[in-house]
Amino acid sequence: MSFLPHLLLAVLEGTVAAAVLALSALGLSLVFGVMRVVNVAHGEFFMLGAMLAWWTAKMMPGGPFAGFIAAFIVAPAAVGALAFLTERLLLRRINYDPEATIVATIGLLFVIQQMALTFFGADAKPVAAPFSYRIVFPWFGYSGYKLFVVVASGAVLLGVWWVLSRTRFGLIMRVTQFDRETATAFGIPVNTVYSVVFVAGAALVAVAAVLIVPIQQAHYLMGLDPLLMSFIVVIIGGLGSIKGSVIAAFMIGMTDGVISVFFSPTLASIISTLAVAFVLVVRPQGLFGAETR
Amino acid sequence: MLDVQSIDCFYGAAQVLRSLSLRLEAGEILCLLGRNGAGKTTALKAIMGLVRVRSGHIVLDGVDLTKLAAHDVPRHGIGYVPQGRRLFSELTVLENLKIGLMTRNAGPEVLDHVLTVFPILKDRLKQQSGTLSGGEQQMLAMARALCVNPKLLLLDEPTEGLSPAMIARIRQSVLDLKDHGVTVILVEQRVDAVLPVATRVAFVENGRVTATMSVEELGRNRHAIDKYVGIGG
Numbered sequence: 142m143s144f145l146p147h148l149l150l151a152v153l154e155g156t157v158a159a160a161v162l163a164l165s166a167l168g169l170s171l172v173f174g175v176m177r178v179v180n181v182a183h184g185e186f187f188m189l190g191a192m193l194a195w196w197t198a199k200m201m202p203g204g205p206f207a208g209f210i211a212a213f214i215v216a217p218a219a220v221g222a223l224a225f226l227t228e229r230l231l232l233r234r235i236n237y238d239p240e241a242t243i244v245a246t247i248g249l250l251f252v253i254q255q256m257a258l259t260f261f262g263a264d265a266k267p268v269a270a271p272f273s274y275r276i277v278f279p280w281f282g283y284s285g286y287k288l289f290v291v292v293a294s295g296a297v298l299l300g301v302w303w304v305l306s307r308t309r310f311g312l313i314m315r316v317t318q319f320d321r322e323t324a325t326a327f328g329i330p331v332n333t334v335y336s337v338v339f340v341a342g343a344a345l346v347a348v349a350a351v352l353i354v355p356i357q358q359a360h361y362l363m364g365l366d367p368l369l370m371s372f373i374v375v376i377i378g379g380l381g382s383i384k385g386s387v388i389a390a391f392m393i394g395m396t397d398g399v400i401s402v403f404f405s406p407t408l409a410s411i412i413s414t415l416a417v418a419f420v421l422v423v424r425p426q427g428l429f430g431a432e433t434r
Numbered sequence: 435m436l437d438v439q440s441i442d443c444f445y446g447a448a449q450v451l452r453s454l455s456l457r458l459e460a461g462e463i464l465c466l467l468g469r470n471g472a473g474k475t476t477a478l479k480a481i482m483g484l485v486r487v488r489s490g491h492i493v494l495d496g497v498d499l500t501k502l503a504a505h506d507v508p509r510h511g512i513g514y515v516p517q518g519r520r521l522f523s524e525l526t527v528l529e530n531l532k533i534g535l536m537t538r539n540a541g542p543e544v545l546d547h548v549l550t551v552f553p554i555l556k557d558r559l560k561q562q563s564g565t566l567s568g569g570e571q572q573m574l575a576m577a578r579a580l581c582v583n584p585k586l587l588l589l590d591e592p593t594e595g596l597s598p599a600m601i602a603r604i605r606q607s608v609l610d611l612k613d614h615g616v617t618v619i620l621v622e623q624r625v626d627a628v629l630p631v632a633t634r635v636a637f638v639e640n641g642r643v644t645a646t647m648s649v650e651e652l653g654r655n656r657h658a659i660d661k662y663v664g665i666g667g
């Protein structure tokens with residue numbers, strides 16, 4: 142292939158990587174932003190979503206498309222329910238203390254991982270894409286499903302942005318994020334807001350998993366990668382800034398896609414790691430994060 | 435109307451309020467005076483349910499506020515203007531006011547009324563509240579609390595850090611509130627700031643109310659000011 146087709150492929154791969162990143166990081170960013178707690182089990186919620194997508198697709202008669210639609214309902218609902226229990230039984234009891242939360246969710250990480258191993262086994266599980274349309278360029282063919290993932294994550298991101306900036310509940314979330322005490326003094330039930338946000342964050346990462354699992358595979362150890370990448374995205378973008386997360390995801394995804402295609406995936410990882418270190422040194426609050434009060 | 439019955443409050447192991455008591459009749463403007471660290475802000479936060487009351491009761495028109503979840507307290511009709519204003523500074527003026535309106539599901543007529551009390555805000559509804567001047571921010575903090583449509587308003591040092599002209603305007607707003615029959619607890623450090631507006635004064639020292647007197651008594655008894663506050667009016 143000559144240079145331009147190569148570049149097209151790199152941009153496509155980069156866009157897909159960016160969409161996957163932004164989508165996986167969204168829940169973490171939301172939860173950290175509003176609640177100021179780091180959910181270390183975020184990646185396990187992703188893994189669980191992917192496993193449930195595989196399981197639902199297997200159980201559901203009627204082919205990959207029916208399975209995909211069913212997974213879209215089952216996975217976010219089940220992962221959201223688990224998150225609800227986590228919030229009630231774990232986070233609320235330790236009063237959302239940042240350090241205690243990290244320890245508690247590390248524990249949760251291992252519990253979910255071992256449960257997945259016990260119930261689903263250690264082998265990787267391929268999930269068929271809901272459709273297998275291939276876009277044929279003169280130089281190469283490209284998975285239509287991957288581009289669907291880009292469009293779908295764009296839609297999810299827009300939806301979350303719309304809720305945050307245009308709805309009454311979005312206003313309540315922003316106010317809770319900004320100043321919990323003053324929010325309480327105006328009748329906002331902060332604990333309920335936290336519950337909803339934590340469940341929504343988990344449901345979002347489950348949606349991400351359902352979308353992404355056909356281009357990866359479900360495996361009980363698959364949670365680590367999205368966790369690390371979400372951290373990187375959230376740190377570079379600025380803690381709690383959804384806009385920052387999306388922009389950071391695009392920077393990293395594009396760099397990753399382009400460098401992986403032209404050079405090597407290893408070099409791409411090295412560069413994103415360096416970017417994180419650089420941002421941490423120069424702008425510890427992230428590119429778009431406000432300095433906390 | 436409000437009866438604070440010997441409350442004790444702590445920050446960690448440190449006791450900040452020691453059996454503090456206050457009584458307030460409807461329509462009064464009670465002023466809490468006291469030095470830095472005396473516990474004035476903590477007293478207001480205790481009423482709002484923002485610091486836990488370890489013993490004692492706070493009764494508002496027959497309802498024991500200490501039995502409620504903190505977010506239910508303002509729903510019983512208390513508007514709070516915190517020290518340092520604590521605006522949601524990234525939000526617009528209108529969004530700040532909406533938060534106040536949501537507290538008790540107040541209708542648009544409440545907003546209209548509040549905007550006639552603070553007409554400057556009317557032209558600034560879309561402006562980010564953090565970009566207002568100090569005086570305007572204080573007015574917004576008061577307007578936000580009035581959007582709750584409160585029967586009791588808690589004002590924590592509303593004139594702190596403002597120019598004399600602004601202080602006069604804030605004072606005028608408090609007087610307007612009095613005419614509207616709102617009951618107010620006003621925290622101030624400077625006696626001269628409260629004499630024109632208050633009906634009664636309570637001196638807070640070391641977490642206790644050490645004396646209360648009407649403004650007339652205080653006017654006749656200027657040395658009380660030196661005794662309880664140590665800074666002349």
Ligand SMILES: Nc1ncnc2c1ncn2[C@@H]1O[C@H](COP(=O)(O)OP(=O)(O)OP(=O)(O)O)[C@@H](O)[C@H]1O
Nearest residue numbers: 445450468469470471472473474475476477517623
């Ligand atoms: N969050 C907190 N944690 C620990 N101690 C606190 C906290 N807030 C206030 N205190 C302490 O409690 C005491 C009373 O504080 P408070 O803010 O109620 O005083 P204040 O009368 O409002 O003073 P000021 O006039 O400076 O506003 C002070 O000794 C203060 O240091």
Ligand SMILES: [Mg+2]
Nearest residue numbers: 474475476517
């Ligand atoms: Mg104070």
